Amino acid sequence: MAQIPEDLKYTKTHEWARIEGDIATVGITDFAQHELSDVVYVEITALGKTVKQNDPIGFIEAVKATSDIYAPLSGEVIEVNTQIHKAEGEAPAMVNRDPYGQGWLCRIKISHPEEINSLLDHTAYAELVKRSEHH
Template identity: 45%
Template sequence: MNVPANLFYTEEHEWVLIEGNIATVGITDFAQEALDELVYVEVETVGEDLDRHEVFGTVEAVKTTSDLFLPMAGKIIEFNKELDENDGDNPTMVNEDPYGKGWIIKIELTDPTNREGLLSPEAYTELIS
């Protein structure tokens, strides 16, 4: 299972890349493998300020639909156009490249230093083992 060392993780299987006051969020390799082929990614919260753990979207796979939970508080500033059914309409990008081109949203963080609840790569590896 691929768990990049430069990211933070959540118990809900999202990853977070923090760059200054902007965070990029996606689902982990473990999550995309468990869900199987994604057929739809929905994010209708762009422009909204949300708290940590609030639902910011959903992913739909052949087997199930799962909520996506915000790992850190902030304003949703971007949804990956490649995944949006109105633009790229390629949700399988998450399966193909979950830590790269398959990112889901970008957040302008309320407090970039508050990393409460985020897991280190080591802790996340232990969680999924």
């Protein structure tokens, strides 16, 4: 079963956001990393840019497929996880090993806090995952 921490907010596109003050730390969910498997490259193309909620902000390359990452909230992308961003070798696989911890992707300075209400809580996201799982 995919882990879905209770203290995070989620998107329908399988990102998570940990909101602390006006900063959102962003990553992809355990369900998403498992679907993608074998992450080999991460790039946050929107680093330093101001983005709107649901804008693409970067991409993840797995062995089998490429997947876009979308902004859970509007704001400025102020930081990336330098341990994995554009890294080679084993480092990007941290997204698989620890998607909610060391596998975080970027931080957004939130410009429209009211959007937080539009994100899914853990129970709503668990429902979404349940519907997406074939087995």
